Amino acid sequence: MKAHARDLAVLGGAPAFPGLLHVGRPNLGNRDELHRRIDELWERRWLTNDGELVRELEQRLCDYTGARHCVATSNGTAALDILVRAAGLTGEVILPSFTFVGTAHALAWSGLEPVFCDVDPTTHTLDPGRVEELVSDRTSAILGVHLWGAAHFVDELRSVATRHSLALFFDAAHAFGARYKGQPVGRLGDAEVFSFHATKIVNSFEGGAITTDDDALAARLRLLRNFGFEDYDRVVDLGTNAKMSEASAAMGLTSLDALDHFLAANARNLVRYRHRLADVAGVRVVSPDPREGANGHYVVLEVDPGPGLTRDELQQALWKEGVLARRYFYPGCHAHEPYATRHADAARHLPVTEKLVSRVLCLPTGTAVTEGDIDEVCAILALAQASADVVRRQLGRR
Numbered sequence: 001m002k003a004h005a006r007d008l009a010v011l012g013g014a015p016a017f018p019g020l021l022h023v024g025r026p027n028l029g030n031r032d033e034l035h036r037r038i039d040e041l042w043e044r045r046w047l048t049n050d051g052e053l054v055r056e057l058e059q060r061l062c063d064y065t066g067a068r069h070c071v072a073t074s075n076g077t078a079a080l081d082i083l084v085r086a087a088g089l090t091g092e093v094i095l096p097s098f099t100f101v102g103t104a105h106a107l108a109w110s111g112l113e114p115v116f117c118d119v120d121p122t123t124h125t126l127d128p129g130r131v132e133e134l135v136s137d138r139t140s141a142i143l144g145v146h147l148w149g150a151a152h153f154v155d156e157l158r159s160v161a162t163r164h165s166l167a168l169f170f171d172a173a174h175a176f177g178a179r180y181k182g183q184p185v186g187r188l189g190d191a192e193v194f195s196f197h198a199t200k201i202v203n204s205f206e207g208g209a210i211t212t213d214d215d216a217l218a219a220r221l222r223l224l225r226n227f228g229f230e231d232y233d234r235v236v237d238l239g240t241n242a243k244m245s246e247a248s249a250a251m252g253l254t255s256l257d258a259l260d261h262f263l264a265a266n267a268r269n270l271v272r273y274r275h276r277l278a279d280v281a282g283v284r285v286v287s288p289d290p291r292e293g294a295n296g297h298y299v300v301l302e303v304d305p306g307p308g309l310t311r312d313e314l315q316q317a318l319w320k321e322g323v324l325a326r327r328y329f330y331p332g333c334h335a336h337e338p339y340a341t342r343h344a345d346a347a348r349h350l351p352v353t354e355k356l357v358s359r360v361l362c363l364p365t366g367t368a369v370t371e372g373d374i375d376e377v378c379a380i381l382a383l384a385q386a387s388a389d390v391v392r393r394q395l396g397r398r
């Protein structure tokens with residue numbers, strides 16, 4: 001472990017992780033179980049189109065979440081795409097800007113207008129009071145995001161939705177395995193959307209799913225997932241291709257089998273990060289707490305603006321060590337195209353988001369990160385902050 005400022009890569013030392021330590025390095029389940037499932041689908045010669053493994057995964061996801069229906073998809077964005085169409089949303093949809101850009105794109109892609117709402121400074125999720133201020137006569141839905149693998153303010157958002165007769169959906173891409181007031185994420189909104197991308201807590205290489213208790217919505221989602229085909233040669237709706245393959249379902253099931261192991265690793269890692277960073281000036285671990293239902297999959301730092309290193313300076317010092325810490329979700333959806341051009345003054349209405357995009361840094365976690373890795377990352381952060389002036393001067397010299 002690095003013990004002196006001169007060991008820091010930014011000051012000429014050898015990088016701590018020449019092999020690179022990524023945020024979102026995939027969790028892997030049991031390799032033999034994956035191979036067994038792949039052998040089975042091989043024997044069946046059934047590779048996609050509502051296969052046995054996809055159905056098994058959907059059933060397992062219903063069992064886990066308690067939702068009546070689950071529709072598995074090729075990825076989380078395709079799931080959002082077919083959800084907003086199946087639900088017949090129109091006009092404006094209120095969502096946070098502090099999210100992955102795919103959340104906003106899914107709305108804009110269907111011709112809806114994303115209306116960016118500010119977030120709560122503590123949870124980083126939609127502020128229900130601000131949501132209500134943004135409701136107009138064109139609003140058809142609220143799309144919350146269970147950021148950092150935790151659900152917050154669901155009851156308050158439900159009240160706003162009910163008062164204004166709006167649909168309430170959640171982008172739960174981060175949040176498989178999380179709970180809200182003891183209830184699993186999956187039936188908190190009128191529908192919830194999961195991503196099983198390789199970087200998420202549970203993965204199917206690429207994949208996603210929508211869970212809902214709404215029979216009619218689920219039926220339409222199934223149609224839209226497969227071009228609108230009602231049977232072999234009758235098309236009754238404007239669908240797309242959002243189907244999950246059997247190979248993805250094989251991985252999804254294998255990953256799901258190991259969920260408890262993944263949750264435990266995340267909780268353990270988070271405790272260790274908190275402990276090791278407790279005395280490091282200027283940085284705070286603000287991840288939601290697994291003991292309160294979070295899945296622990298995101299180690300989120302808020303970096304104070306000074307007198308230590310800024311978020312961007314700390315990130316640069318970490319990258320020199322091979323620690324690819326990420327600025328999620330810089331610079332906020334409102335500052336990405338096509339939204340930046342359409343809403344040139346959006347930042348004025350998003351003061352909390354603007355602050356967070358300059359201060360938040362996500363660190364590596366998951367089963368691919370060891371306790372030793374965490375100790376090293378934290379030692380680097382401590383040394384860099386303790387020698388902030390020297391490090392800053394060196395970074396400025398490049």
Ligand SMILES: *Cc1c(COP(=O)(O)O)cnc(C)c1O
Pocket residue numbers: 075076077078099100102103145171173174195196197207208
């Ligand atoms: C990953 C992610 C998505 C997109 O999911 P994909 O499966 O990659 O399409 C959407 N929203 C959020 C918040 C995400 O983190």
